[in-house]
Amino acid sequence: MQLTAPLYTIIHNCAIAFRFSVFLGVILDIKNLNWKSQLSHIATKVSKPVGIIYKSSFYLPESSLLVLYYSYPYCNITWVQTYKTNLRCLVFLQKRVIRITNKSNFDAHTDPIYKERRILKLHFIYLTQLGQFMFSYKTHSSKV
Numbered sequence: 001m002q003l004t005a006p007l008y009t010i011i012h013n014c015a016i017a018f019r020f021s022v023f024l025g026v027i028l029d030i031k032n033l034n035w036k037s038q039l040s041h042i043a044t045k046v047s048k049p050v051g052i053i054y055k056s057s058f059y060l061p062e063s064s065l066l067v068l069y070y071s072y073p074y075c076n077i078t079w080v081q082t083y084k085t086n087l088r089c090l091v092f093l094q095k096r097v098i099r100i101t102n103k104s105n106f107d108a109h110t111d112p113i114y115k116e117r118r119i120l121k122l123h124f125i126y127l128t129q130l131g132q133f134m135f136s137y138k139t140h141s142s143k144v
Contacts, residue, residue, distance in 0.1 A: 036086055043089045046072065050097045057100050065101040066117065091122055 049072045057065055095110045102113045114121060120128065 039086050046093050054100050069101050
């Protein structure tokens with residue numbers, strides 16, 4: 001999926017249009033102008049550490065699993081503003097890894113775990129990052 005500019009190319013007198021373009025690590029869906037391709041790419045990237053945390057859960061205590069959970073960032077203030085249905089896969093992965101770090105059953109409710117561990121849900125991570133960005137923008141901080 002590593003396509004670059006130009007968006008159209010001519011091969012043997014036929015114009016071929018690219019559907020996706022990668023710019024600065026962000027996958028742009030040119031035809032539909034949505035974040036589905038970016039989110040599916042991120043979901044595949046996030047599912048690998050979730051599997052590693054799951055395999056480690058048999059050998060490590062809960063505190064070490066929580067450190068592993070915090071070690072991979074997956075939230076961005078740009079693409080998380082999409083529809084909730086597009087974010088469903090990432091929310092599911094976050095709930096799954098929270099259950100794994102708490103060593104809970106696969107169908108356990110996650111709201112008590114979030115409160116007990118003081119972990120932010122995906123939407124609240126977005127709000128925190130947005131607040132940090134706006135604060136640094138308003139104070140003219142160079143660290144954005």
